[in-house]
């Protein structure tokens with residue numbers, strides 16, 4: 600069910616959840632001070648309580664109200680990349696609900712680069728918690744229509760247009776003791792972008808999935824199985840014989856366009872009368888933003904038998 604700006608605001612004020620646009624993907628939003636709203640987010644998504652949520656803010660002043668003694672590197676990153684697709688994980692202040700953080704001592708925060716999302720948060724006069732607005736483990740929505748497909752009439756959606764980035768934010772943690780910035784989830788803000796801002800003081804490293812409870816091996820999965828093959832001929836090997844109807848997932852080579860389209864294409868192919876979707880790895884680059892795209896594609900895909 601579509602709602603307008605004032606209805607979305609009023610629902611948030613009444614501690615209801617509303618799907619809202621951001622530049623990355625649509626979020627399922629609720630006030631950070633409402634345990635009811637936070638619980639409803641988890642229930643709606645069928646998300647386990649061990650997987651923490653991201654707090655979305657609309658002003659840099661909120662940094663000091665959420666993080667406990669944030670070091671200057673956080674301010675530097677926020678000044679450079681916010682509003683934008685970067686989520687920073689750091690020690691939380693006591694008042695931040697354990698429901699948001701899954702009982703962790705840290706909290707994830709970002710300022711979305713979407714005018715409607717920013718206006719909603721600032722009019723609500725408090726931050727909102729919002730995970731991606733999809734059923735747990737499934738493909739994130741990049742349009743209001745996708746959210747309606749996912750949740751039907753159950754969840755009100757504020758339509759702010761198609762998401763301009765199209766994949767979820769880069770999530771980083773700060774290890775102040777060892778002067779390390781750790782990438783938990785790659786996204787549109789790349790390792791090289793972060794290095795430009797924090798090097799040589801901080802070293803930027805990729806961190807394995809245990810650091811971020813939501814970084815499971817399988818994620819973002821479309822409704823039809825997706826297989827990644829390296830070469831088009833592989834689709835004619837015996838394993839694929841049992842699937843009669845197959846369609847190729849084709850992406851533009853420009854990574855900005857590919858990111859914007861990836862989830863929408865995964866969704867639309869899943870609606871075709873086919874048995875599987877395949878993507879030919881050799882056709883696409885590996886570096887830059889493609890690295891983040893490959894992380895999503897690998898997690899969305901079904902492994903080939905070895």
Ligand code: TXA
Pocket residue numbers: 621623624625626627650651652653684686688700703705706707711729730731732766767768769770783784810811812813814
């Ligand atoms: O672009 C985005 O980040 C979107 C939009 C709506 O803002 N949100 C999003 O939320 O992707 P979600 O909940 O689907 O993913 C949040 C990720 C998960 O992998 C979660 O484990 C990680 O952030 N995360 C949240 N709090 C954390 C914490 N305290 N420590 C480590 N990882 C954390």
Ligand code: MG
Pocket residue numbers: 730731739
């Ligand atoms: Mg998600």
